[in-house]
Amino acid sequence: MASPEIDALTQALSRLPGLGPRSARRAVLHLIKKRDAAMGPLLRALEAVNERLVTCHVCGNVDTIDPCGICADPRRDPRALCVVEDVADLWALDKSRLFPGRFHVLGGRLSALEGIRPEDLTIDALVTRLEQGGVDEVVLAMNATLEGQTTAHYLAERLERFPIRLTQLAHGMPVGGEMDYLDEGTLAQALRARRPVG
Numbered sequence: 001m002a003s004p005e006i007d008a009l010t011q012a013l014s015r016l017p018g019l020g021p022r023s024a025r026r027a028v029l030h031l032i033k034k035r036d037a038a039m040g041p042l043l044r045a046l047e048a049v050n051e052r053l054v055t056c057h058v059c060g061n062v063d064t065i066d067p068c069g070i071c072a073d074p075r076r077d078p079r080a081l082c083v084v085e086d087v088a089d090l091w092a093l094d095k096s097r098l099f100p101g102r103f104h105v106l107g108g109r110l111s112a113l114e115g116i117r118p119e120d121l122t123i124d125a126l127v128t129r130l131e132q133g134g135v136d137e138v139v140l141a142m143n144a145t146l147e148g149q150t151t152a153h154y155l156a157e158r159l160e161r162f163p164i165r166l167t168q169l170a171h172g173m174p175v176g177g178e179m180d181y182l183d184e185g186t187l188a189q190a191l192r193a194r195r196p197v198g
Contacts, residue, residue, distance in 0.1 A: 006032075058129075060105030060122055062087050070094065070103060077101045079136040083126060083155065085109045085143060093141060101137075104129065109142065109151040121151075123158060130162050137165040144171045144189065 014024035031039045056068035080101025106121045142148035172190030
């Protein structure tokens with residue numbers, strides 16, 4: 001039987017995404033076995049982030065500086081803006097190093113079932129950024145869900161008055177994907193987004 005403190009740590013870790021009770025228990029045992037090498041650095045890193053964590057006032061990213069490292073990076077193309085649903089999407093796209101521009105985090109997606117309306121997202125802040133000028137292209141990088149596509153459609157209508165190139169991420173068959181393993185929605189999108197050969 002673990003002490004109440006160790007049990008509380010295990011329960012706290014088990015609430016993290018991707019960690020269930022067993023994985024959390026293994027992580028706690030690892031931290032206990034490697035107390036000096038693992039637990040101390042983890043505690044210091046958590047305390048440092050907890051003390052300095054801020055939301056970027058420009059794009060909505062989370063970082064320890066404001067504006068965030070992406071917004072402050074002079075190598076980024078300020079004329080290209082990628083709109084994402086949440087910070088996890090921003091981090092995934094940025095990790096790929098394929099998008100040279102800047103980002104805007106909506107803070108969610110429109111959802112009638114969850115009661116999330118346009119005013120609950122940072123759409124007005126996005127419009128304000130575009131009104132300031134200097135943006136030539138806006139990439140709508142919404143997830144390929146019904147809510148994501150509804151959000152993209154709403155944004156397209158809101159942004160049509162701006163003299164920008166409005167694009168959306170392609171959806172459909174993944175590279176290396178076999179049709180037999182794809183769901184009908186993915187196949188339908190792949191067919192709709194077909195393009196000329198050559």
